[in-house]
Amino acid sequence: MKKQILSILLTLSVFAVKAQWHATAGPEAGVVVGFTSNGSTLFASTLNNGLLLSTNNGSTWQPSGLKNKMLGGLGVNGTDVLVGTQSGVAVSTDNGLTWTLDTIGIGKKSPATFVSSSGNLYAGTASYGVFRSTNNGNSWTAVNTGLTTKSVSALALNGTNLFAGTGGGGIFLSTNNGASWTSVNTGLTDLYVSTLEVNGNNIFAGTLNSGIFLSTNNGASWSAVNTGLTQLSVIKISSGGSNLFAALDSGIFFSANNGANWAMLSSGFPDRYINSFYVKNNTLFIGTSDGTSVGITYRSIDTGLTGNFVIQD
Numbered sequence: 001m002k003k004q005i006l007s008i009l010l011t012l013s014v015f016a017v018k019a020q021w022h023a024t025a026g027p028e029a030g031v032v033v034g035f036t037s038n039g040s041t042l043f044a045s046t047l048n049n050g051l052l053l054s055t056n057n058g059s060t061w062q063p064s065g066l067k068n069k070m071l072g073g074l075g076v077n078g079t080d081v082l083v084g085t086q087s088g089v090a091v092s093t094d095n096g097l098t099w100t101l102d103t104i105g106i107g108k109k110s111p112a113t114f115v116s117s118s119g120n121l122y123a124g125t126a127s128y129g130v131f132r133s134t135n136n137g138n139s140w141t142a143v144n145t146g147l148t149t150k151s152v153s154a155l156a157l158n159g160t161n162l163f164a165g166t167g168g169g170g171i172f173l174s175t176n177n178g179a180s181w182t183s184v185n186t187g188l189t190d191l192y193v194s195t196l197e198v199n200g201n202n203i204f205a206g207t208l209n210s211g212i213f214l215s216t217n218n219g220a221s222w223s224a225v226n227t228g229l230t231q232l233s234v235i236k237i238s239s240g241g242s243n244l245f246a247a248l249d250s251g252i253f254f255s256a257n258n259g260a261n262w263a264m265l266s267s268g269f270p271d272r273y274i275n276s277f278y279v280k281n282n283t284l285f286i287g288t289s290d291g292t293s294v295g296i297t298y299r300s301i302d303t304g305l306t307g308n309f310v311i312q313d
Contacts, residue, residue: 032287035278075114165193206234
């Protein structure tokens with residue numbers, strides 16, 4: 001057992017030392033608040049520069065056909081791309097070339113997070129709770145019965161189970177497509193949840209002040225998994241295969257054993273505030289800001305998600 005633990009720690013140490021980061025050729029004019037991908041196209045939503053897309057894994061970026069500049073969360077529903085705006089939910093059926101703005105039932109709620117499953121599309125908002133669409137986003141209905149707070153920061157699906165992470169109410173579970181919600185906070189010591197990530201049968205929750213929590217029983221109980229973390233304010237958790245990545249205020253961390261141990265991956269990363277984080281095609285993308293409105297997106301070019309953990313660009 002001691003040899004296995006030592007092997008894991010040595011692997012993580014080598015991985016952390018090799019990690020390097022480089023600024024991409026845009027998007028630099030806006031603070032990136034979200035990433036998603038549809039096929040080979042990568043999308044980045046910004047606070048003040050609209051929606052940008054890349055067809056070469058982030059090497060270069062270009063404006064999409066969306067006119068709105070102030071954007072929120074991104075999502076994919078089948079082959080459709082969705083983005084939250086100050087005017088409603090924008091939907092594209094042609095990978096970002098043209099957009100339709102849908103406001104019926106959701107108005108100007110500017111969703112921050114989306115998930116979809118079995119014909120149902122869900123949007124989480126910062127002040128108005130969760131909305132559901134059964135017609136690809138053409139119209140929306142609020143589904144908040146049982147939520148004690150409507151500050152929804154994260155949504156995640158584990159099979160037919162829908163989880164909502166909230167600011168102040170912890171985590172809620174719906175087993176009936178959002179019709180009702182039940183609090184599932186046993187073992188969760190911080191009720192301000194910033195991010196949720198499902199990886200296999202494991203559900204990970206990142207919190208604002210107490211690090212990362214893991215549930216292996218569909219949210220019935222949670223336990224802290226913070227060994228190796230140097231700070232406990234979690235911005236985003238993403239998975240790549242069986243590996244986990246977590247963006248914290250103090251940098252990017254990596255775990256190869258379901259969060260049992262973490263090691264810093266962001267050696268040499270510039271001292272900038274991390275707003276968003278995404279894993280695609282064995283590449284990590286990070287949206288940052290300098291505390292003002294200047295945003296730069298970085299990606300790793302020599303770290304990896306498989307094998308000896310040397311990432312290929």
